[in-house]
Amino acid sequence: MTLMIERPAAAPAAPRAGTGRPAWEEPPTTVGQAAKGLTLGGMLAVVLVPLWIIVVTSLSTPGAINRAGGLVIWPDGLTIEPYREMLSDSTVRTSLLVSLGITVIGTAVSMAVSVLCAYGLSRPRSLGHRVILITLVVTMFVSGGLIPTFLVVTGLGGYDQWWALILPSAVSVFNILVLRSFYSGTSAELIDAARMDGAGDWRILWSIVLPTSRAVTAVIALFYAVGYWNSFFNVMLYMPTDSEKWPLQYVLLTFVNRGNGLPGSVNSGFGSTHAQTAPLSLQMAVVVLTLVPLLIVYPFMQKHFRTGVLTGAIKG
Template sequence: MGKNKEEKVVVKPKKRKLTTADKVFYTFNFIFMFAFVVITLYPILNTLAISLNDGTDAVRGGIHLFPRVFTWKNYKTVLAIQNFKRGAFITVARTIVGTITALIANALLAFIVSRKRFLFRSQLSAFWVITMYVNGGLIPTFLLFKALHLTASFNVYWIPGMVSAFNILVMRTYMQGIPDSLEESAQLDGAGYFTIFLKIISPLCKPVYATIALFVAVYQWNSWFDAMIYNRMNPEYTTLQYELMKLLNSVTQQSGSVADAAATKGQTVTPQSVRSAATIITVIPIIMLYPFLQRYFVTGLTIGGVKE
């Protein structure tokens, strides 16, 4: 914030002129925002440059925004790793299955608890709100999943996390803003609750559905912990992020798979360059998607989340 030097009162022209204090402030603000953008973007652009650069050359350092010795080798190496391809497939599958099922389940529950005439409205709400604050923790959950045969399966990725009390609350707040008269007139026309949900409420809830779908999809896309805990011994259910994590560890402890994949092709890749390529592959879908969903999640967050 610039010093607030009071300018002597001059007859102000219609278009407000910038005072010295304003100029100082705007300059400061520009520098701050510029630094913010650079710090946010530089690491990502740097990763991109390293992923397109020859591995052994990159070890010398000094690569910033552009590759020095251009190559596609790193990407070819990543895409040749069996587990990585499998992980990509599983991640896409769990993102699609997980998002659709979670959206349906949370929307239905939000619909039920937002019906003003529903007899057990407050009890059902309380039942789910409690789960936000109390949970069994890692070990009991782990043992339960084992008992239910959810470990060593794909189902562990979408069944247990399908319902989230937070998502219900966000959707409920949104649905409560829809006038009751719509529901009443549909009921007069003989529509059942399912028709009302599908034909009346859901079309009006597109923004909040998009917000929740984005939350769940990003969560699914980015998760690795469940793959590590429940499917460590089952490479057929590995995920993209978990494979990425193994690559990250291999930077310090030369993992076999990367070195092998590189050696068989006689290429000069390093764990770091391969990981950079894997990172970029993982990030690209998100970067391409989120700017378009921006207006939805901004409204979704501010309407549903905060007012709760």
């Protein structure tokens, strides 16, 4: 007599090790992979090609620019004379320091106000937090307008003053709401345990909330820093005549967009006495100078940027 041994049912095949693909997600197809590659390649070209043209044109000689008929796509006779002439101008050097100072101080002020406001609004038992929150949200859609803002700032003595470039735009309600949404998700048990140990709000904010929200805080700081670095409109309103107080972006505006020479420059920019420097290459050199700080900072902030934006969006 033969014994029949029943084999156990085979377990379903597990996902291939190392793929990291969920079981419910379909495997990639050749067409889909190719479409993704073409899309990413196109987006990358849209970003990198203009940067390449700007950098190459800034390093080109007048002959190369004349042969190209304007912007240079392929290097042909490179020179660093445009950068030497640009950095030799006292106004450009001063405006670079002004932009750095406004960015650092403005970002610190904006982050201090935003973090404190967001933390206070994230605590459900804080005094008047609901009324304050509604008031802040209303200001996102209703504002006094440009003229009342100008009258208030100038009435407080802000005309031709440094603080007028920072305080009128120091707070973004959107950034406060993002921080508040993240802070509201902080573990209540952890905060209660800290209170039982005698920690106050300042201690909880500094030792618990901020360390657990480092990513979103870094992203908001980056948003503020980029805004201050690229800002030029407040200069047009409150500091239009004193070129020694202009930030770099406003110098770039007057030099490139309006067709003026570098303010205070002996060579007057477009009418430069240096035959080896083309006006267009000098314009592009100023553009490159405004881009360099952001290109240096972004790689270090990339991981925080990705984590902070996604986590803030999920928590919101």
